[in-house]
Amino acid sequence: MFLVNFLRLSQLYNFKIGMCLIFVKNNLNIYLMKRLLTSLSILALIATSSTFISCSSDDNVTKEVELSIEQQILGKWILGEIDLKMQLGDNVITDEVGTDVTNELDLYFEFKEGNVVTLYQKQYQNGEVTQGTGTYTVSGSQLTVNISGTPQVFEYEINGDKLSLTLNAEEMYEGQLLIMNLTYHLYK
Incomplete structure (x- = not known):
């Protein structure tokens, strides 16, 4: 060559x-x-x-700092979509995943330092606005939000700029067990 x-x-x-x-x-x-x-x-x-x-030293390497759950949750989280599953006895009534509700509902949670939370909700159909300030606590995989003296316990998951809050409820309806799983997908 x-x-x-x-x-x-x-x-x-x-x-x-x-x-x-x-x-x-x-x-x-x-x-x-x-x-x-x-x-x-x-x-x-x-x-x-x-x-x-x-084998070099990591002195000059920028390390990603892992934030605690309490730090990750801080900020304003705006509702994007919901998942809803309802079951009455053995019959599935509805099973919707990723339903965009932003045309029907404006909802956000704002989590602040000192375990303070603000909730704002506006339903576009009737113009009804609900808002309030309360407290929140994080324990394991549960987030408890207490606004107006009524605590609501959610299973939560944070993945980057997405917060998923799942509400599980069971009650008897016409002699059958009604199971509801509602997940709010909120974004920063």
Whole structure:
């Protein structure tokens, strides 16, 4: 390959290649040996550098700080969609997933420091507005929101800028067990 490239260059620039070919033939072995040593040196350098890089100190590396649940929940969370499953006895009445309700309902929770929560809800159909301020507590996978003296216990999950609050309720209705699972998907 070296010889072919050299010949092409020689022809392009009208060099006399007679003497050069003799030089190349005599020194081809030396050239190949140097090339091999250079390649091995580069490989050794890469291997050594990667060893040092992988064993380097983490002093200058920016580490992602994991926030506590209490810190993650702070802020304003706006309703995007809901999941609703209702079952009466063995019959599933409804099983809706990811239903966009933003055309029907404006709802947000704002969680503040000191375990203070504000709720705002407006139903577009009748213009009814509900709002209030209360407290919240986090315990394990449960979030308890207490506004106007009525505590509501949700199962919660935070995934980045998405907060899912699930409300599970059971009651007897006409002699059968009514099970309701409602999940609010809220976004920052």
